[in-house]
Amino acid sequence: MNDLKLKEFDAIKADRKLIDSTTQQVQGMLRKRGRKRPGRMAGMIAVASMVVVAGSYAVYTNINSPGQSIVSPVGGGETVVAGGVKVPAIELPSQSNGAADMIGLIVYDGRIYTQSLIENDPDKILSLLGEKLGRTKGTLNEWSEQDAYATEFASSIGEADVYTVKGYDTDFRIMTYIEQEDGTKVAQLFECLNGMTVSSGADLFGKLNLGGNIVQADYRSFSDWDYEKDNFQPFQDNALLDQFTLALLDAVPYLTADNEERLGDYRNDARFKELVLQLDDGLKVSLKLVEGGYVLYNGSPLFFALDGDVFRQVWSAMGMADGGQNQ
Numbered sequence: 001m002n003d004l005k006l007k008e009f010d011a012i013k014a015d016r017k018l019i020d021s022t023t024q025q026v027q028g029m030l031r032k033r034g035r036k037r038p039g040r041m042a043g044m045i046a047v048a049s050m051v052v053v054a055g056s057y058a059v060y061t062n063i064n065s066p067g068q069s070i071v072s073p074v075g076g077g078e079t080v081v082a083g084g085v086k087v088p089a090i091e092l093p094s095q096s097n098g099a100a101d102m103i104g105l106i107v108y109d110g111r112i113y114t115q116s117l118i119e120n121d122p123d124k125i126l127s128l129l130g131e132k133l134g135r136t137k138g139t140l141n142e143w144s145e146q147d148a149y150a151t152e153f154a155s156s157i158g159e160a161d162v163y164t165v166k167g168y169d170t171d172f173r174i175m176t177y178i179e180q181e182d183g184t185k186v187a188q189l190f191e192c193l194n195g196m197t198v199s200s201g202a203d204l205f206g207k208l209n210l211g212g213n214i215v216q217a218d219y220r221s222f223s224d225w226d227y228e229k230d231n232f233q234p235f236q237d238n239a240l241l242d243q244f245t246l247a248l249l250d251a252v253p254y255l256t257a258d259n260e261e262r263l264g265d266y267r268n269d270a271r272f273k274e275l276v277l278q279l280d281d282g283l284k285v286s287l288k289l290v291e292g293g294y295v296l297y298n299g300s301p302l303f304f305a306l307d308g309d310v311f312r313q314v315w316s317a318m319g320m321a322d323g324g325q326n327q
Contacts, residue, residue: 084199085253087301090114106136106174106190107154108162113174113190115157117286117298124282125187129177130164136176157188165189167281172207189283193300201251201304204297210245213279217241219318222272235275237317244314251295251304263303266290273318289315 090112104115136155139148148154153162160176171192178186198204218232235241254262266272271291278284288296293311296303 084197084203085255085302086197087194087255089195104157104188104190105140105155106157106162106176107150107152108133108174109152109171111171111192111195113192114299116189116191118276118284120189120283122185122187125175125189126177126185127282128166128168129175129187130166133162133164133170133174136160136162167209169207191299193297198253198302200249200253201295201306202249203253204300204302204304205245205248205251208285209279209281210248210277210285213281214238214241214245214277215280216278217275218278219273219275221269222267222274223269225272225274226267232276233318235317240310240313240317243310247307247310248295248304251306253302253304256296256301256303259303262292262305263290263294264292266294270320273315273320275314275318289318291315291320 106113134153136153136157136159137151138156138158139151139154140156157176160178163175163177164170165173165175173189173191175190176186176188180186193204196203217235219235220229220232223229224231256263264271273289275287275289276284277287286298288298289311290296290303293306293308294303295306295311
């Protein structure tokens with residue numbers, strides 16, 4: 001496998017001051033809330049430092065395919081291509097800022113995969129161990145040169161064997177497997193949610209194998225999610241859940257960084273629910289539902305606008321009076 005070829009990498013390098021500024025803004029949000037403990041919102045610091053602003057970070061991975069025409073920028077920099085929204089590839093910070101070190105990264109086949117943010121049972125992940133792709137080099141750290149990020153199997157996780165995941169496309173999901181000295185087996189999922197064009201929810205949710213494969217669904221409030229409390233309630237309307245997962249395929253994508261006004265302030269119990277889907281292969285899918293008809297997926301820089309009627313019914317089934325209608 002050939003290494004990635006970079007185009008004017010230094011010219012598109014994310015501004016260090018911008019990274020620090022974004023991180024400080026998130027830290028300021030946490031201080032204003034006066035928390036006794038940080039909760040999951042602290043994880044936004046890591047995300048902010050890695051995914052700074054759409055358009056100001058990009059690793060050349062041939063995301064502009066031959067013949068693909070860029071139509072126009074939307075909002076504050078969102079790029080729409082014929083048939084969808086272009087999600088730029090991630091550029092990694094040139095130096096460590098502490099928060100970025102929390103996120104596992106692997107470079108494979110011209111893509112950057114980030115560690116899955118939802119906790120899955122390691123034994124369930126192991127049951128999906130596929131074909132071996134290679135072994136990570138563990139070469140990425142705060143002193144890495146830019147060229148290091150272009151090396152096949154470069155990573156920030158040390159050395160680990162990399163495998164396909166049975167039942168999932170390799171361009172979306174891969175996994176690592178390590179057997180420790182004491183015999184403990186450790187497996188972790190990695191997903192590529194960048195460097196692609198998304199025209200509808202099918203380009204993301206269609207890769208999760210939701211249709212006909214959900215064996216259980218539970219939900220919880222923002223506070224319980226934020227403080228990692230397992231205070232889940234069962235979602236019991238299976239027929240409605242099937243309608244919801246079908247509607248996800250037709251949902252309209254938006255880059256979050258350029259359309260935050262659509263979402264508004266949803267970091268509260270009145271406007272936020274986490275819906276966790278347990279699949280028959282043992283994996284979980286976490287969806288964030290926001291009042292108004294919006295759905296977010298862990299780690300993705302996008303959110304999706306869903307059909308109002310279906311969303312309202314799901315919202316109501318979770319004990320909320322009115323899911324609202326996106327506009």
